[in-house]
Amino acid sequence: MSQAVLEKLKERFGTAVLETHASFGDETAVIEPSQWKSVCTFLREDPALDFDMPVDLCAVDYPTRTPRLEVVMHLYSVPLGHRIRLKARVGDEDANGAELDSVTSIWPGMNWLERETWDMSGVRFRGHPDLRRILMYPEFEGHPLQRTYPADRTQPLVAYRTEDEAGMPLNKLAPFGADEGMPFGRNQSRRREES
Amino acid sequence: MGDVTHSMTLDASEQGFATTRVDALLGWARKYSLFCYPFVTACCGMEFMALSSPRFDVARFGAEAPRFSPRQADLLWVVGTISQRQGPVLKRIYEQMMAPKWVFAFGTCASSGGFYDNYTTVPGIDKIIPVDVYIPGCPPRPEAVLDGLMLLQDKIARNERRPGVVKPRFDPAHSADDLVHLRRSAADPRDLLPAIKEEEAKAERIANGGTS
Numbered sequence: 001m002s003q004a005v006l007e008k009l010k011e012r013f014g015t016a017v018l019e020t021h022a023s024f025g026d027e028t029a030v031i032e033p034s035q036w037k038s039v040c041t042f043l044r045e046d047p048a049l050d051f052d053m054p055v056d057l058c059a060v061d062y063p064t065r066t067p068r069l070e071v072v073m074h075l076y077s078v079p080l081g082h083r084i085r086l087k088a089r090v091g092d093e094d095a096n097g098a099e100l101d102s103v104t105s106i107w108p109g110m111n112w113l114e115r116e117t118w119d120m121s122g123v124r125f126r127g128h129p130d131l132r133r134i135l136m137y138p139e140f141e142g143h144p145l146q147r148t149y150p151a152d153r154t155q156p157l158v159a160y161r162t163e164d165e166a167g168m169p170l171n172k173l174a175p176f177g178a179d180e181g182m183p184f185g186r187n188q189s190r191r192r193e194e195s
Numbered sequence: 196m197g198d199v200t201h202s203m204t205l206d207a208s209e210q211g212f213a214t215t216r217v218d219a220l221l222g223w224a225r226k227y228s229l230f231c232y233p234f235v236t237a238c239c240g241m242e243f244m245a246l247s248s249p250r251f252d253v254a255r256f257g258a259e260a261p262r263f264s265p266r267q268a269d270l271l272w273v274v275g276t277i278s279q280r281q282g283p284v285l286k287r288i289y290e291q292m293m294a295p296k297w298v299f300a301f302g303t304c305a306s307s308g309g310f311y312d313n314y315t316t317v318p319g320i321d322k323i324i325p326v327d328v329y330i331p332g333c334p335p336r337p338e339a340v341l342d343g344l345m346l347l348q349d350k351i352a353r354n355e356r357r358p359g360v361v362k363p364r365f366d367p368a369h370s371a372d373d374l375v376h377l378r379r380s381a382a383d384p385r386d387l388l389p390a391i392k393e394e395e396a397k398a399e400r401i402a403n404g405g406t407s
Contacts, residue, residue, distance in 0.1 A: 158282040160322040
């Protein structure tokens with residue numbers, strides 16, 4: 001399959017394109033984070049590329065890598081019918097300082113996706129007009145899709161009823177077992193507490 | 196009205212007197228006129244719709260009137276997953292209802308959080324508000340919900356506030372003989388289904404000129 005988009009990117013940005021990968025027409029470019037916005041501007045404005053549709057934006061946490069977070073963006077060109085996947089690696093080994101330029105000025109549709117990426121994975125977007133949490137509530141601490149977030153840690157907004165208040169034991173009634181749910185997440189955090 | 200005698204003592208004389216306890220009479224009246232507030236958040240809502248529609252017809256139990264103001268309702272149906280973010284809303288709605296009030300935990304998620312054992316879900320609404328009847332199932336069959344409704348009516352008539360759980364009508368784990376077991380031998384798998392072998396033998400006999 002063609003790698004036309006990747007060729008154009010490499011020609012224009014040279015070493016700022018850290019890695020490329022293409023299989024079955026599925027083109028991926030890993031971009032130097034500082035060049036994120038200029039690459040996006042180029043992809044949007046070059047008439048031979050014309051990526052007018054922001055499909056998706058998310059981040060993946062690789063706890064063993066530094067930089068730890070990998071932001072993944074999918075773009076599609078409606079008039080030309082081609083796609084590209086951009087990646088940028090940000091954040092230190094504790095996923096701190098993960099920052100990228102916001103691309104909401106290029107694609108207004110990226111607004112909520114960048115908020116979601118901030119909320120779930122903790123990547124800050126510089127220049128975003130309104131970078132608030134979008135799925136979780138403002139009181140929530142941490143970013144639940146980072147691998148270091150315990151699977152069973154909840155942050156209730158309402159204090160749970162105590163057994164005194166309820167006047168009865170609040171353990172699960174039959175047929176519900178105490179381990180109803182995902183035992184693997186529980187066991188992991190229990191092991192972490194014990195060690 | 197066959198079960199009136201269970202909940203109160205009616206002693207009608209020829210002069211037309213009837214004596215009963217006031218609370219028993221109130222309980223009898225309340226249990227057939229439940230005004231419902233459906234707090235429907237997730238997929239169990241589809242089963243709630245089935246329950247409300249003519250096939251299962253919750254109106255037979257006097258619990259068909261939905262009231263979309265908690266102040267006019269006395270039965271709160273919590274139907275579906277409650278996220279931590281919805282917790283304050285659920286609690287406020289419960290507090291806005293007038294006493295006496297009852298709560299259904301409809302489905303496994305409302306009862307215990309189900310498999311959403313994670314950062315986003317309340318592990319059972321009884322962590323936030325009292326629950327009268329738990330209806331397990333993912334989603335529960337409408338029959339199970341009707342069982343729960345009858346259980347609630349019974350509780351109302353007896354003025355009983357301890358929680359109840361709808362039991363499964365048939366639990367396959369309790370009669371393991373009825374279950375299919377994994378066969379680890381390399382024998383003919385059709386041995387598992389003698390009926391098929393019988394059919395095959397029959398067909399063979401017919402093909403060979405036999406009668407049946």
